[in-house]
Amino acid sequence: xxxxxxxxxxxxxxxxxxxxxxxxxxxxxxxxxxxxxxxxxxxxxxxxxxxxxxxxxxxxxxxxxxxxxxxxxxxxxxxxxxxxxxxxxxxxxxxxxxxxxxxxxxxxxxxx
Amino acid sequence: xxxxxxxxxxxxxxxxxxxxxxxxxxxxxxxxxxxxxxxxxxxxxxxxxxxxxxxxxxxxxxxxxxxxxxxxxxxxxxxxxxxxxxxxxxxxxxxxxxxxxxxxxxxxxxxxxxx
Numbered sequence: 001x002x003x004x005x006x007x008x009x010x011x012x013x014x015x016x017x018x019x020x021x022x023x024x025x026x027x028x029x030x031x032x033x034x035x036x037x038x039x040x041x042x043x044x045x046x047x048x049x050x051x052x053x054x055x056x057x058x059x060x061x062x063x064x065x066x067x068x069x070x071x072x073x074x075x076x077x078x079x080x081x082x083x084x085x086x087x088x089x090x091x092x093x094x095x096x097x098x099x100x101x102x103x104x105x106x107x108x109x110x111x112x
Numbered sequence: 113x114x115x116x117x118x119x120x121x122x123x124x125x126x127x128x129x130x131x132x133x134x135x136x137x138x139x140x141x142x143x144x145x146x147x148x149x150x151x152x153x154x155x156x157x158x159x160x161x162x163x164x165x166x167x168x169x170x171x172x173x174x175x176x177x178x179x180x181x182x183x184x185x186x187x188x189x190x191x192x193x194x195x196x197x198x199x200x201x202x203x204x205x206x207x208x209x210x211x212x213x214x215x216x217x218x219x220x221x222x223x224x225x226x227x
Contacts, residue, residue: 032213032215034215036215036216036218041220042220042221043116043118043202043204043218043219043220043221044202044204044216044218045218046215046216046217049213049215051213089155091215093213093214093215099145099157099160099168099170100145100157100216101157102147102154102155103154104154105154105155
């Protein structure tokens, strides 16, 4: 079956530091890949997506590139802010489009 | 455009009771999925409805059930509540289950506490 593995957290960074959160996946066929963000007390919000190999998704300074050869979709941001503190989830949606598979989430804390 | 609306936001129930949670998807979205989120298990898929039909079901006992109405609104029901059912229940809508490149729009969730 499909699976998503995220780097374990929590991750603590200083403001303006570079962020990388690793995500690898296992899936048959050609899934679409997503990053979601969850702020305290809220549901998940779609952050960015990529639907085919070598696509780069980007939003709010965050980027991730769909790497089929390494089955990865790492999330990056060049300069994090305190407001980026949240839980980040990597997810895939495969050929069974009615269901997504999520990673365990990575908690990011950014300190001033 | 209104987002995904889940009601109620918070719920406290006693073991053995049953509970019904409601979800109104974004207008025009026909697919509604439900997830259970707990600190230990993360996000676990419950089921997905499309055009009033359950299309996918996760590995949850039969105590968990759901339905979808003709206006795409969905409800999920948990009967004979157990302490382990305490969780955040998230509803997610998307335009059409046939499109893999659409992500979900999630509601804020219903926090269920079973005492």
